[in-house]
Structure formats: structure tokens, C-alpha cells
Amino acid sequence: MSEATSAETAGAETASSEIVVQTRALSKVYRDFWGRQKVRALKSLDLEVRKGEVFGLLGPNGSGKTTTIKLLLGLLFPTEGEALLFGKDSSDVSKNERLGYLPEESYLYRFLNAEETLDFYGRLFDMPADVREQRIDELIKMVGLDRARKRQLQEYSKGMTRRIGLAQALINNPELILLDEPTSGLDPIGTREMKDMILRLKAEGKTVVMCSHLLADVQDVCDRIAILHQGELKELGRVDTLLTVADVTQLRAKGLTGECQQELRDVIARHHGELLEMNNPTTTLEDLFLKIVRDSEARPGRRASIEGADDNKTGGVATAD
Amino acid sequence: MVLEREIYPYLQWLLWGTGGSNFGALPRFFAVCAGFAVLAILLGYVVSLLRAERRGGFFTGLLQAGDRVFKTLKSGIAELAATSPRRVWALAKLAMKEAWRRRILIALVVYVVLLLFAAWFLSVEHPDPARLYLSFVLSATTGLVLLIALLISAFSLPGDFKSKTIYTVVTKPVRAGEIILGRILGFTVVGTFLLVAMGLCNYVFVTRSLGHVHQVEADSIERQTSTEGEDEGRTGRTTNTAGHRHRIEVDSDNQGIALTENGHYHPLDIDSEGRITVRPAVGFLRARQPDYGKLRFVDRTGVEKARGISVGSEWTYRSFIDGNTLATAIWTFSNISAATFEESRNDQGEASGEVLPIALKVRVFKTHKGTIGQPISGTIQFRNPETTAVSDPEPFYAKDSQIDEMFPSRAQVTPEGEPIDLLDDLTTEDGRLEILVKCAERGQYFGFAQADLYISKPDGSTLMNFIKVHLSIWIQMVIVITVGVVISTLVSGPVAMMFTASFIILGIFREKFLEIATDQAYGGGPAEALVRMGTQANVVSQLDQTWGVMIVQFIDTFISRPLMWGVGQILPDFQYLDSSNYAAEGYNLPWDRIFQDLTICGGYVVAFSVLGYFLLRTREVAR
Ligand SMILES: Nc1ncnc2c1ncn2[C@@H]1O[C@H](COP(=O)(O)OP(=O)(O)OP(=O)(O)O)[C@@H](O)[C@H]1O
Ligand SMILES: [Mg+2]
Numbered sequence: 001m002s003e004a005t006s007a008e009t010a011g012a013e014t015a016s017s018e019i020v021v022q023t024r025a026l027s028k029v030y031r032d033f034w035g036r037q038k039v040r041a042l043k044s045l046d047l048e049v050r051k052g053e054v055f056g057l058l059g060p061n062g063s064g065k066t067t068t069i070k071l072l073l074g075l076l077f078p079t080e081g082e083a084l085l086f087g088k089d090s091s092d093v094s095k096n097e098r099l100g101y102l103p104e105e106s107y108l109y110r111f112l113n114a115e116e117t118l119d120f121y122g123r124l125f126d127m128p129a130d131v132r133e134q135r136i137d138e139l140i141k142m143v144g145l146d147r148a149r150k151r152q153l154q155e156y157s158k159g160m161t162r163r164i165g166l167a168q169a170l171i172n173n174p175e176l177i178l179l180d181e182p183t184s185g186l187d188p189i190g191t192r193e194m195k196d197m198i199l200r201l202k203a204e205g206k207t208v209v210m211c212s213h214l215l216a217d218v219q220d221v222c223d224r225i226a227i228l229h230q231g232e233l234k235e236l237g238r239v240d241t242l243l244t245v246a247d248v249t250q251l252r253a254k255g256l257t258g259e260c261q262q263e264l265r266d267v268i269a270r271h272h273g274e275l276l277e278m279n280n281p282t283t284t285l286e287d288l289f290l291k292i293v294r295d296s297e298a299r300p301g302r303r304a305s306i307e308g309a310d311d312n313k314t315g316g317v318a319t320a321d
Numbered sequence: 322m323v324l325e326r327e328i329y330p331y332l333q334w335l336l337w338g339t340g341g342s343n344f345g346a347l348p349r350f351f352a353v354c355a356g357f358a359v360l361a362i363l364l365g366y367v368v369s370l371l372r373a374e375r376r377g378g379f380f381t382g383l384l385q386a387g388d389r390v391f392k393t394l395k396s397g398i399a400e401l402a403a404t405s406p407r408r409v410w411a412l413a414k415l416a417m418k419e420a421w422r423r424r425i426l427i428a429l430v431v432y433v434v435l436l437l438f439a440a441w442f443l444s445v446e447h448p449d450p451a452r453l454y455l456s457f458v459l460s461a462t463t464g465l466v467l468l469i470a471l472l473i474s475a476f477s478l479p480g481d482f483k484s485k486t487i488y489t490v491v492t493k494p495v496r497a498g499e500i501i502l503g504r505i506l507g508f509t510v511v512g513t514f515l516l517v518a519m520g521l522c523n524y525v526f527v528t529r530s531l532g533h534v535h536q537v538e539a540d541s542i543e544r545q546t547s548t549e550g551e552d553e554g555r556t557g558r559t560t561n562t563a564g565h566r567h568r569i570e571v572d573s574d575n576q577g578i579a580l581t582e583n584g585h586y587h588p589l590d591i592d593s594e595g596r597i598t599v600r601p602a603v604g605f606l607r608a609r610q611p612d613y614g615k616l617r618f619v620d621r622t623g624v625e626k627a628r629g630i631s632v633g634s635e636w637t638y639r640s641f642i643d644g645n646t647l648a649t650a651i652w653t654f655s656n657i658s659a660a661t662f663e664e665s666r667n668d669q670g671e672a673s674g675e676v677l678p679i680a681l682k683v684r685v686f687k688t689h690k691g692t693i694g695q696p697i698s699g700t701i702q703f704r705n706p707e708t709t710a711v712s713d714p715e716p717f718y719a720k721d722s723q724i725d726e727m728f729p730s731r732a733q734v735t736p737e738g739e740p741i742d743l744l745d746d747l748t749t750e751d752g753r754l755e756i757l758v759k760c761a762e763r764g765q766y767f768g769f770a771q772a773d774l775y776i777s778k779p780d781g782s783t784l785m786n787f788i789k790v791h792l793s794i795w796i797q798m799v800i801v802i803t804v805g806v807v808i809s810t811l812v813s814g815p816v817a818m819m820f821t822a823s824f825i826i827l828g829i830f831r832e833k834f835l836e837i838a839t840d841q842a843y844g845g846g847p848a849e850a851l852v853r854m855g856t857q858a859n860v861v862s863q864l865d866q867t868w869g870v871m872i873v874q875f876i877d878t879f880i881s882r883p884l885m886w887g888v889g890q891i892l893p894d895f896q897y898l899d900s901s902n903y904a905a906e907g908y909n910l911p912w913d914r915i916f917q918d919l920t921i922c923g924g925y926v927v928a929f930s931v932l933g934y935f936l937l938r939t940r941e942v943a944r
Contacts, residue, residue: 073492075943093400096494107485109415111422123411124493168489 020176020207021049021072025081028067028231041067043231044081049209049224051175054202056222056239057211060293064231065211066104069180072209073101085176097125100174104181106165110154114145114164117153118171125172139167144193158185166197177201179210183217195221229296242288249273327613327771331916346917350924353890360887361932365939366390397934400496408495412503413510419480420473420511428469429518435461436526443530446564449584449723450531451605452905458523459901463794466516467825470798473508474805475821479814487942497937501930504806505799512798520791524784527606535559535567535579535587535599542569542597559587559599571597584907606783607907609724611680611775612661614654614756621646629769639684639768644697644760650769653706654776657752659744661776662731676728677743678777681758683719684768696720697765703733703747704755710746711736714759719767724907726777781909789915790904796922800893801825803926807933810940827888828895838885846877847885893925 028042042064049055057065070076072083074090083090086098108117115136122132140149143163153161162185169177182198183191198208198221212218218225219239227235235242256264268275338344370386439457447453478500481487490500542557554572559579567587571577575595579587585602618629621643629640629650642648662675685697700714712733717725731743741747748754756774760767804824809817827834836842844850844860852873853860864870898918903910 070943075488075491075941077941092396093494093496094403096492099492101489101492103485103488105485107488109419109486111418112415120411120415121489121493124408124490124495126405126407126494172493 018051019048020051020053020086021047021055021209022084022087023047023068023072023081024084026068026071026078026083027080028064028071028076029079041231042071042228045228045233047226047233047236049207051207052202052205053224054198054208054210054222056218056225057209057228058213058215058218058225059211059228060213062230063228065213065228066180067231068228069101069178069209069211072178073099097172098175100169100172100177102165102169102177102179102182104184106161106168108153108161108165108168111152113152114140114149114167117164118167121168121171127172135171135173139170142197143167159187159190162186163190166194174206176207176209179208181212181214182210183212183214191217227292229293232296234292234296328911328914328917331913331920334913334917335920346920346924350928354928356887357891357928357932361935362390362394365393365935393935393939397938400934401498403496404499404502408499409503409506412490412495412500413507416477416504416507417511419477420508423473425469425473425511425515428465428515432461432465432519433522435465436522440526440530444564445530445533447583450563451527451584451607451907454527454530455606456901456905458527459790459794459904462516462519462523462791463797463899463901466512466519466794466798467801469515470508470512470801471805471818471821471825473511474504474802475809475818476814477504477508478806478809479812479817482942483813485943491942496934498930498934500937501806501810501933505803505926505930508802508806509799512802513795516791516795516798520788523791524787531585531605532601533563534601535562537569537597537599538566555595557597567599569597569599606787606904608781608783608786608909609680609907610778610781610909611772612654612656612778613772613775614652616769616771616774617651617653618642619647619649619651621648623647630766639770639773641684641686641766641768642758642760644699644765644767645763648759650758650767650774651704652756652758652771652774654754654756655752657744657748657754657776662744663728663779665728665730675731677731678726678728679756680724680726680775680777681717682724682773683721683758684773685719685721686766686768688764688766691762691765697767698761699767700759700761701727701729702757702759703729703743704757705747705749706753706755707749708746710741711757712741712743712747713738714757716761719760786904786909789910789912790901792915793898793900793910793918796918797893797895797898799922800898800925803929804893807929807936810933810937824892825895828893831889831892831894831896834885834892835889838882838889840878840882845874847881848873848876891928893921 023045026042026045026047027040029037030039030041032038045064045068047055057068059065067076071078072085072090074083074092074095077091085095088095109120112120118136118139119132122135127135140146143166145160145163145167148156148160153164156164162182166182169179179198183194186194195217198210201208202221208221210218210222222239224236224238225242226233251264265275334345335347336345338346338349366386369389370382436458439461443453443457444450478487481490491497536559538558538560542555544555545553547553552573554570554574554577556571557569559567559569563583565583567579567582569577569579569589571589571591575591577589577591577597579589579599581604584607585604587602588600590598590600618626618640620626620630629642629648631640642650661677663678665673665676681701683699687697691697696718698716698718700716702714703712704710713736715729717727719725729743733741733743733747735741743754758767758769758774801821805817805821808820808824811817812820833842837846840846844853849864849870850860852858852864852870856864858864898921900910900914900918902908
């Protein structure tokens with residue numbers, strides 16, 4: 001946790017002005033064969049992701065996260081608006097040179113083994129044989145599949161498939177990595193490793209755009225998040241500021257005696273403060289997330305009214321160890 | 322039948338065309354491509370117009386759509402230049418692995434089993450067993466190879482779309498064209514491997530099946546002596562194997578042969594004591610190299626005609642001359658020179674003057690039985706087209722529908738009995754010679770087509786011919802793979818297979834298809850045919866000119882026929898491309914023809930890859 005926090009602050013400072021991903025009024029309507037409208041999956045999304053950021057797309061199932069990623073990749077054509085990667089239109093193939101993509105599920109050729117898979121994708125980047133070989137070896141070790149490198153993917157477990165999927169996404173040492181639910185199917189250790197991986201990429205100066213509905217993951221690694229609901233952008237901002245509650249002071253301490261606690265209560269009472277609780281805080285992002293979703297369901301079409309992000313500079317979080 | 326179509330030199334075919342309304346293949350290719358490109362751009366424009374969510378007014382929409390089409394075209398041309406061989410090969414290898422994984426080898430096992438079964442049904446006792454065997458194995462190979470080509474190509478890309486593996490491919494810097502080319506290349510390699518394996522099976526099967534041995538029938542050998550009592554060697558016959566026996570002729574120097582029967586002969590081994598052993602068959606497989614002339618006719622009253630008469634039931638390709646009248650079939654050959662003649666060798670192997678090797682195939686049509694047990698006779702005569710000097714007509718017996726190889730001597734005589742030289746006197750300065758064939762019996766008819774009389778050059782290599790015929794199957798396979806892959810960019814596997822299969826079937830019947838498209842067939846266009854079917858009117862009966870019929874005919878003229886004509890322009894003529902008949906009938910398949918077919922194949926690969934590129938490029942991958 002502490003490692004993550006320091007990386008985040010470092011990221012915040014180094015976030016340069018270079019915009020890697022940009023969407024302008026990006027919209028997507030799924031139509032059926034006859035051109036009849038089926039679903040408005042994304043409604044006029046405006047986003048900017050800068051170089052070196054870890055950006056999280058959040059939202060409940062079916063809120064348009066995957067749709068957004070596919071639009072960025074050019075796998076889908078926008079109904080309206082445009083998506084630019086590295087300043088190029090998403091339909092431009094040459095953008096793929098600097099990009100890595102881990103799909104929702106690993107869509108890989110099941111009859112290839114790990115080495116063949118990476119070799120195949122390496123060739124698609126026109127990598128010369130020696131570079132390819134070295135990179136494949138590195139990646140297989142990195143994702144921990146060294147012992148299964150000669151086995152066909154159809155024999156892989158879900159988590160192993162996910163790992164080779166990640167390796168495949170990194171074969172070209174990309175500058176921008178798009179991860180669609182990177183931790184799904186991974187065990188807690190795998191999840192931890194994936195998160196560390198993302199932070200490592202960030203430390204290397206890469207840009208990461210990930211989507212997930214696993215809030216803890218997002219909270220741990222993302223610098224900024226966007227929350228989508230039913231295809232609409234509901235919230236956008238820095239994770240640390242979004243999660244700060246302005247008028248509440250949190251205090252964490254260890255080894256306090258009962259007397260000392262009583263003393264604290266007295267101090268608070270003397271200053272006309274109201275003590276809310278004095279035990280472990282529960283998850284924080286989850287609360288925000290659920291509140292936004294409920295709000296949005298109650299009053300569709302409007303932005304959620306949680307505006308804690310902008311006016312909270314005064315309320316610091318005190319943490320005593 | 323084999324050589325219905327004349328084969329022109331490659332460059333003439335490619336650039337200038339083959340006379341008449343045909344222009345060269347290359348200009349034609351460009352014209353068709355340009356036509357379809359214009360259509361495709363228009364179609365792309367309309368689709369783009371309909372697809373896009375229109376913001377702004379109607380005219381903004383028009384402009385936006387135009388802009389999109391232009392951008393797609395521009396980036397297409399730019400991407401063509403960025404094609405990387407390494408990526409294409411990576412995708413090809415993937416396609417190979419995929420095909421391999423689909424147990425493509427089973428096809429080979431099926432094929433071998435098929436041959437084993439066929440061995441029961443095909444009979445070596447057939448008068449032309451080589452033709453029977455070759456046409457069987459070649460059509461079986463063609464059928465199976467094309468079927469496999471169809472299956473592996475049509476299901477590959479749709480499979481990738483279905484399993485979504487295409488997502489991880491198109492998000493790499495892969496150009497859509499490379500995906501198409503890689504597939505075509507990969508499946509072609511797999512198909513080539515299969516075809517080579519089948520070709521080897523075919524060769525072994527045919528040569529082993531046709532091979533047979535005879536014994537000498539001991540008590541048939543008779544010593545021949547001339548009237549003066551000189552030893553003239555021995556004659557006899559072989560035992561009956563494979564449904565036939567050969568006559569044996571051995572001369573006084575113990576040189577001999579088992580004469581040609583069922584399209585082959587056997588050399589003999591004769592030891593110093595005169596014991597004869599028959600060696601394996603020779604000459605089953607041929608690769609004749611004909612030199613064709615131009616055919617015209619003279620009718621029974623002596624008037625020149627382009628065609629003879631029709632005897633009704635026969636296919637119009639041949640036309641007939643009536644026996645014992647002035648009716649004549651006249652072939653004019655050009656480029657006759659001293660080199661055309663062959664040194665003939667007598668039984669002793671000594672030169673015995675020059676001969677003109679010709680081959681004649683007669684289709685006999687009898688109106689009465691004639692003399693029982695006697696074949697119909699005819700005459701063959703040489704004429705100088707300039708001086709009209711003629712040789713004495715030489716009689717021959719017609720072997721119905723079989724190729725009869727003749728070796729008329731260079732030293733001919735005139736009808737008056739004067740010696741006349743076939744080259745010096747009967748051939749013009751610029752090498753032209755006419756050969757006249759007549760039927761000698763009243764009431765009987767001979768039928769001829771241009772290819773039925775030719776001057777034979779020395780045979781080509783039969784092995785090479787065998788390989789060339791397989792090469793022509795390969796060409797058809799590549800076309801099927803190309804079409805299959807390209808169509809499968811657009812639709813799901815089964816639909817792609819249906820489309821490609823219809824494409825092949827229409828290709829086989831391309832001529833008929835174009836006949837309907839250009840209103841040369843009876844019964845009108847498709848819509849009219851539907852009406853005729855519904856009203857049970859036959860194809861020639863006049864339909865009442867009601868409003869309904871007029872509308873239907875209007876639809877045919879302005880919609881369905883132009884549509885069919887358009888499709889006809891890109892249909893590969895599989896009937897033409899199938900040259901297995903050459904090998905089956907024992908003719909050398911000319912290289913000019915192979916190069917032409919290869920060029921056609923290349924044209925399909927190029928044009929369809931471009932089409933496939935745009936189809937894949939404009940397809941929303943993650944639908
Ligand atoms: N191919 C498609 N055709 C029609 N509708 C689609 C298609 N793909 C997605 N949708 C619809 O678009 C909406 C957004 O889907 P999307 O896959 O982007 O959601 P998501 O946020 O990724 O959800 P999840 O968390 O479940 O992955 C959903 O309502 C979905 O039903
Ligand atoms: Mg999703």
C-alpha cells in the first residue's frame with residue numbers, strides 16, 4: 001500500500017502535458033443487421049489521458065467500459081465523435097505499433113503454446129528474430145509461465161491464460177497499455193502481481209488505461225478514474241481527491257489506552273466536534289461508487305451530485321502509525 | 322474435344338487478344354477491375370452515407386461520406402506499401418497450423434481408400450485404359466482438392482471472428498491485406514502439400530494399374546517364308562491378359578515387337594536361341610504435340626463452306642461430310658518445312674525415307690450397316706493451295722473416335738502416276754499445305770472438328786505432362802482459396818462456403834451463364850424463366866405480351882441480365898481451367914496454356930486481395 005501511494009504521487013508530478021488518449025464526444029450505438037438501434041452503449045464521452053498516467057474506467061456491468069476500449073482500438077467504429085491515440089485516429093493501423101491490449105478474455109490461438117503465441121505476435125510487430133527471442137524469454141519469466149512455456153494454451157487454466165494474454169500485450173514494449181479487467185480470473189497473488197506490474201509500467205513512464213469493476217484494484221493503482229453508468233460519464237477526477245471527504249477528519253492510531261481514547265473524545269467535544277466513529281474505517285471507494293450508481297438511477301441523465309473533489313484542500317487525512 | 326479452344330502464344334493472349342471481339346487478357350483485366358472499382362466506390366459511398374449518424378444537414382452528410390470513402394482509399398494505398406513479408410509469413414504459418422490442426426491429413430487417407438476402391442471398378446480391359454484411369458484420378462484429385470480448399474478457406478476467418486482471436490491480431494500493426502495474403506499463402510502451402518501427395522499416389526496408381534505382362538502363346542508362333550522360300554521371321558500372339566492380346570512379329574534377325582493394342586505395345590526380348598519373352602507395356606501414357614491447321618469444308622455439290630452438315634444428334638462442335646460425294650474436309654497447315662518430316666526407320670532400323678507424321682480422328686456416323694465386319698473407308702489426299710497440284714488419294718479405314726497415327730511418305734505420286742514430292746511440290750514456298758479427307762462410302766458420314774487432323778511433333782515428356790496437369794489443378798485450387806478467403810471476410814463460415822461453392826459452380830457453367838446474361842439462350846432471363854416455370858410454358862413458346870410479362874422482361878433486360886453479365890465477368894471459367902483432359906487423352910499440355918492459367922490465377926489473387934482488403938478494413942471487427 002505504501003509503495004502504491006508513493007508511486008501515485010510521483011506519477012502525479014511527472015504527468016507531462018503530452019496527451020496520449022483523447023476522445024471527443026465519442027458515442028456508440030449498437031445496431032442490429034437492419035440498422036435498427038439496439039443499445040446506446042456510450043454517450044458523448046470526452047476524455048483525456050496524459051502520458052505516464054494510470055487511468056481507470058469504472059462502471060457496473062454493461063456500462064460501456066469495454067465499448068470505450070474497443071472504440072479506442074478501432075475494433076469498433078464510433079457512431080459519432082472520434083478517438084485519438086497518439087494524435088492519430090483510432091482507425092489508423094500504425095498507432096498499434098506503440099500499443100498493447102489485453103482483452104476482456106484472452107482471445108488467443110489455443111493450439112499454440114506460450115512461446116509460439118508470443119513469437120507469432122512478435123512477428124506481427126515485424127520484430128527481428130533475435131530481439132523477439134530475447135523478449136519472449138523475458139516476458140515468459142515475468143508472467144511466471146516458465147514451466148508451462150511449451151504447453152498448448154488449451155491446457156492452460158484461466159489465470160495462466162490471463163498471464164500469457166498480458167505477456168502478449170507487452171511483446172512490443174508498448175507506450176500505452178489498454179487493459180480490460182486485468183485482474184479478472186486471477187488469484188489474490190496474481191492480482192497483487194498484476195497491480196505491481198501496472199505500477200512498474202507506470203514507473204517506466206508508460207501510460208495505462210484499464211477498466212474494472214473491482215474497486216480495490218482501481219483504488220490501488222489508478223491516478224485518475226472515470227466512472228461510467230449506462231454509457232454516460234458520471235465522474236472524472238483524481239482518485240486521491242475524489243476519495244477525500246472534506247468535513248471529516250480521520251485519525252488512525254495504534255496502542256492507545258482507554259484513558260487516552262476518552263481524552264480524545266473530550267478534546268473533540270470541547271471543540272464542538274462530533275465524533276463519528278472510533279474504529280477501523282470500511283472501504284471508501286466502494287461507498288462512492290455505489291452512491292454514484294444509486295444517484296444516477298434515481299435521477300438519470302444528470303451528473304452525480306458528489307462534488308467533494310474540488311473544495312477539500314483544507315481537510316487533510318491524519319494518519320498516525 | 323480436348324482441344325476445342327485454340328491456344329495462342331502467351332504474349333498475344335496477354336496483350337492483344339485472340340482476334341474477333343476478344344481483346345488481350347491484361348487490358349480486359351484492367352477494364353473489369355476499373356468497372357468493379359467504380360461500382361465498389363459508389364456502393365461504399367452509399368453504405369457510408371446510410372451508416373453514419375447524420376449531424377448537420379443533408380449536404381454535410383454527403384460530404385462526410387465522400388470524405389470517409391476518400392480517406393479509406395487513400396490509407397488503403399498507403400498501407401499497400403507497408404506490407405511486410407514477415408507478417409504475411411507469420412499469418413501464413415498460423416493458417417498452416419490451423420489447417421493442420423483440422424486434421425487435413427485425413428483427406429489424404431480418404432483419397433488413398435478411394436483409389437483402392439476404384440481399383441475394383443475401373444477396368445484395365447477398357448480399349449483406352451490410360452484415359453479411363455487418368456480421367457478418374459484427375460477428376461477425383463480436382464474434386465477433393467477443391468473441396469478442401471473451399472472448406473479450409475471459408476471457415477478460417479469467420480472462425481477467428483467467432484473466437485474473437487481476430488481482436489488480438491488486428492490490434493497489432495497488421496494491415497488487413499496481410500491477413501488476407503497470409504491466409505491465401507498458408508492454405509496454398511497446405512493445399513500444395515496435399516496435391517503433391519495425391520499426385521504421387523496418382524502416378525503410382527496409374528502406372529501400377531496399367532502395367533501388365535503377357536506370355537507368348539507357344540503354339541501360335543509360325544515361321545513365315547516368302548514365296549521365294551526366304552526366311553521372313555516369325556509371327557504369333559501373346560496370351561490374353563487384361564482383356565486383350567497382341568500380335569507378335571519377329572523378323573529374321575530376331576528383332577520383334579508385340580504390336581499396339583489398347584493404346585500400348587510391348588517390346589520383346591529374344592535370346593540367341595530364339596526364345597521370346599514379352600516385356601512390360603510401353604506407350605500407355607502419351608504427350609502428343611499436335612500442330613493444328615485450319616479446317617474448312619466442301620459440300621456434296623462441291624461448294625466451299627465453313628461447316629459441314631449436321632447429323633442431328635451430334636454435338637455441333639463436329640460437322641459432317643457425306644460419303645462418296647464431292648463433300649470434303651480440308652485442313653490448311655502452315656509452317657511446313659523439312660524439319661516437319663521424320664526419318665522413318667524400317668524393321669532393321671535403317672533409314673527408309675522421310676514421312677509426314679499425322680494423326681487423324683474420325684467420328685463415323687452410319688446410316689446403314691455397310692459391309693459387315695468392315696470399317697468404313699475414306700481417302701486422304703495432299704494439295705498445294707497455290708498450284709492446286711494434288712497427290713493420289715490414299716485410302717484408309719476409319720477407326721471410329723480413335724486417334725489413328727499415319728506416316729504418309731514424302732515421296733507421293735500424282736493421280737496420273739507421276740512422282741511428286743510432298744515438300745517441294747505440294748507445299749507452297751511459305752510452307753502451306755492442304756490435306757483433304759473424304760468418306761468413300763455412300764450413305765455413310767465422317768464427322769470432323771478442326772483438332773481432328775494434325776501434324777504430330779515428337780511426343781513431350783509424359784511425366785512432365787503429368788506434373789503440368791497437376792499444376793493446372795493447383796491453379797484452380799489457388800483461385801478457390803482466394804475467393805473463399807475473401808468472401809469469408811464478410812460473412813460467417815457456412816455462408817462463405819455456400820457463396821464460394823456457388824461461385825465455383827457458376828464458374829463451371831460460366832458459358833451458359835453468360836449466354837443467359839447476353840440473351841442468347843432460349844427462355845429469356847431469370848425472371849422470365851420463373852414465369853415460364855410458374856405457367857408451365859416451355860422455353861420456346863411465345864408468351865402473351867401482357868403487362869405482367871412485359872414488366873418481367875423489363876426486369877430481365879435492365880436488372881437481372883446486366884447483373885448476371887457483371888458477375889460473369891469475374892467468374893473463373895473452371896471448365897476451361899480444368900485441363901485434365903490433356904493428360905487423359907494423351908496430349909501435351911502446352912506451356913503457353915500453363916502460363917496463361919497462372920496469369921489468370923495471379924489476376925484473381927491480386928484483384929480479390931484488394932477487394933478483401935477493403936472488405937476487412939471497413940468491417941467493424943468487434944460486432
Ligand atoms: N456487440 C454488441 N451488440 C449489441 N450490444 C452490445 C454489444 N456489445 C455490447 N453491447 C451493449 O453495450 C453496452 C455496454 O457494453 P460493454 O461491454 O461496453 O460493458 P462493460 O462496461 O464492459 O461491462 P462488463 O463490466 O460486464 O464488462 C451493454 O448494454 C451491452 O449490452
Ligand atoms: Mg467489459
